[in-house]
Amino acid sequence: MAKHIADSTVRRLSAYLRFLEDFESRGLSTISSDELARRGGTTSAQVRKDLSFFGSFGKRGLGYSVPELAERLREILGLGREWKVIIVGAGKIGAALAQYRGFRQRRFSILAAYDSNPEKIGRRLDGVMVHDIEHLERDVARDEPDIAVLTVPAEDAQAVLDRVVRTGIKAVLNFAPTQLQAPPDVTVKTVNMAMELEGLSYALTNR
Amino acid sequence: MAKHIADSTVRRLSAYLRFLEDFESRGLSTISSDELARRGGTTSAQVRKDLSFFGSFGKRGLGYSVPELAERLREILGLGREWKVIIVGAGKIGAALAQYRGFRQRRFSILAAYDSNPEKIGRRLDGVMVHDIEHLERDVARDEPDIAVLTVPAEDAQAVLDRVVRTGIKAVLNFAPTQLQAPPDVTVKTVNMAMELEGLSYALTNR
DNA sequence: TTTAACTTGTGAATTCATTCACAAGCACCC
DNA sequence: GGGTGCTTGTGAATGAATTCACAAGTTAAA
Numbered sequence: 409m410a411k412h413i414a415d416s417t418v419r420r421l422s423a424y425l426r427f428l429e430d431f432e433s434r435g436l437s438t439i440s441s442d443e444l445a446r447r448g449g450t451t452s453a454q455v456r457k458d459l460s461f462f463g464s465f466g467k468r469g470l471g472y473s474v475p476e477l478a479e480r481l482r483e484i485l486g487l488g489r490e491w492k493v494i495i496v497g498a499g500k501i502g503a504a505l506a507q508y509r510g511f512r513q514r515r516f517s518i519l520a521a522y523d524s525n526p527e528k529i530g531r532r533l534d535g536v537m538v539h540d541i542e543h544l545e546r547d548v549a550r551d552e553p554d555i556a557v558l559t560v561p562a563e564d565a566q567a568v569l570d571r572v573v574r575t576g577i578k579a580v581l582n583f584a585p586t587q588l589q590a591p592p593d594v595t596v597k598t599v600n601m602a603m604e605l606e607g608l609s610y611a612l613t614n615r
Numbered sequence: 616m617a618k619h620i621a622d623s624t625v626r627r628l629s630a631y632l633r634f635l636e637d638f639e640s641r642g643l644s645t646i647s648s649d650e651l652a653r654r655g656g657t658t659s660a661q662v663r664k665d666l667s668f669f670g671s672f673g674k675r676g677l678g679y680s681v682p683e684l685a686e687r688l689r690e691i692l693g694l695g696r697e698w699k700v701i702i703v704g705a706g707k708i709g710a711a712l713a714q715y716r717g718f719r720q721r722r723f724s725i726l727a728a729y730d731s732n733p734e735k736i737g738r739r740l741d742g743v744m745v746h747d748i749e750h751l752e753r754d755v756a757r758d759e760p761d762i763a764v765l766t767v768p769a770e771d772a773q774a775v776l777d778r779v780v781r782t783g784i785k786a787v788l789n790f791a792p793t794q795l796q797a798p799p800d801v802t803v804k805t806v807n808m809a810m811e812l813e814g815l816s817y818a819l820t821n822r
Numbered sequence: 823t824t825t826a827a828c829t830t831g832t833g834a835a836t837t838c839a840t841t842c843a844c845a846a847g848c849a850c851c852c
Numbered sequence: 853g854g855g856t857g858c859t860t861g862t863g864a865a866t867g868a869a870t871t872c873a874c875a876a877g878t879t880a881a882a
Contacts, residue, residue, distance in 0.1 A: 451870080
C-alpha cells in the first residue's frame with residue numbers, strides 16, 4: 409500500500425460497507441455518495457474522497473454499483489477471508505464476546521479462550537472452550553490465530569500483551585482500560601468504555 | 616465553555632487522570648508533562664497544550680502537583696459528582712456491563728436495567744434489577760438518570776434511542792454496531808467492536 | 823443529436839490538530 | 853545574589869483531515 413490511510417478513513421469504510429450490505433439485502437443496485445453520506449453521518453465529498461484513496465469505483469451521473477462497491481470494500485478491508493481469533497481472559501466481557509454475532513457475520517472465527525483461573529479452565533463460553541493460559545504458546549504455534557482479544561484486568565494487561573506478542577500474533581483488540589505498549593509491527597486497538605463514559609460526563613458538564 | 620474542545624483532547628485528559636490516580640496512590644507528589652506523555656503514548660508538548668485549554672496548572676521547573684492536577688481534571692471531566700446510569704437491553708453485553716468495576720470507580724451508579732423479554736424481567740444482573748421496558752418513561756421521570764447505555768440488537772437500536780431521547784436523557788453510550796441519529800443536544804458515543812475488528816483486518820491485510 | 827439533470831473524482835482552499843521552539847519562571851546550590 | 857538546570861506555557865510552523873467547487877462523464881428524454 410503506497411499511501412498511508414488514516415484510521416478514521418478505515419472506520420468510515422467499515423461503516424459504508426454495513427450500509428451497502430443492508431442495501432444489497434434489499435435488492436437495490438446503485439447508490440450515490442450522497443445517500444451513503446446521509447446514512448454514515450458524513451458528507452458526500454468525504455465519501456468520495458475516502459473511496460478515491462483506493463481507486464475510482466463509481467459511474468458519473470449514476471453512483472456506485474452496490475454489490476461491486478461492497479465487494480471492493482470487503483477486499484480493501486481484508487474481509488474476503490476467515491480470521492482466526494483467540495480470547496484471552498474468560499471473565500464476563502470475554503463471555504459476552506464469545507457469543508457476539510458480529511464475529512461470525514464477518515468470518516472472524518473464535519478458536520478458543522484462555523484463562524489462568526482453574527475454576528474457569530475446562531468450561532465453555534457459548535461453545536468456546538476455555539483453556540489453561542499455560543498452553544497459550546503451544547496452541548498458538550499449532551493453530552496460528554491472527555488476532556488476540558484481551559479481556560483481562562487492567563493490571564495484568566501489559567504482561568499478557570507481552571506474552572501474546574512473543575507468540576508472534578500481530579493484531580490485538582484490548583478491552584482493558586489502560587494504555588499498552590507494543591512493538592510497531594503489532595497493531596493494538598483499544599476499546600475503552602471508561603474513556604467513553606468520561607466523554608459523556610464531560611459533555612453533560614460542559615454545555 | 617468558551618472554546619470548543621476536540622474529542623481527542625477529552626480522551627487524553629481521561630487517560631492522564633488515570634495515570635495521575637496511579638501516581639497518587641503511590642504517594643508521588645509531582646509529575647512532569649514528559650512523564651505523563653510517556654505513559655500516555657503522546658508527547659510532552661501535547662500534554663501541555665491539552666491542559667492549556669483549561670488553564671495553567673503547573674509550576675515551571677517543577678512540573679504538576681499530582682493531587683492538584685488530578686482534582687482539576689476530575690472537575691473538568693465532570694467526575695466530581697455521581698452520574699446515574701440505566702442499561703437498556705439485558706443481554707450478555709448488558710450483563711457484562713452491570714458488573715463492570717469501572718462504573719463504580721468513577722461514581723457512575725447503575726440504577727436499573729430494562730428489557731422487553733419476559734424471561735429476563737424480574738431477574739438481576741449482578742445486583743441490578745431488570746425491569747419491563749414498558750416502565751421506562753415512568754421510571755426515568757421518577758429517577759432522573761443522566762446516562763442510558765444501549766445494549767440492544769442493532770436493528771432495534773434506533774427505535775430504542777428515539778424512545779430514550781423522548782424521556783429527556785441527554786447522554787447515551789451505544790453498543791449496537793450501527794450509526795444512530797439523535798438531536799444535537801443529545802450526546803451519543805458508540806462503542807463499535809465490529810469496526811475495531813475490521814480495522815485489525817485492514818491492518819493485517821495491508822502491510 | 824442536443825439538452826437537461828445528475829453524480830463522480832479531484833485539485834485547491836480551508837479548517838483542525840499536532841509539533842516545534844523558546845522566553846519566562848522556579849528551585850537549588852555555591 | 854548570581855548561576856545552573858529544569859520545566860512550563862504558548863505563539864508560530866507544520867502537518868493532517870475535511871470541505872469546497874467544478875470539470876468531466878453518464879443517462880434519459882426530446
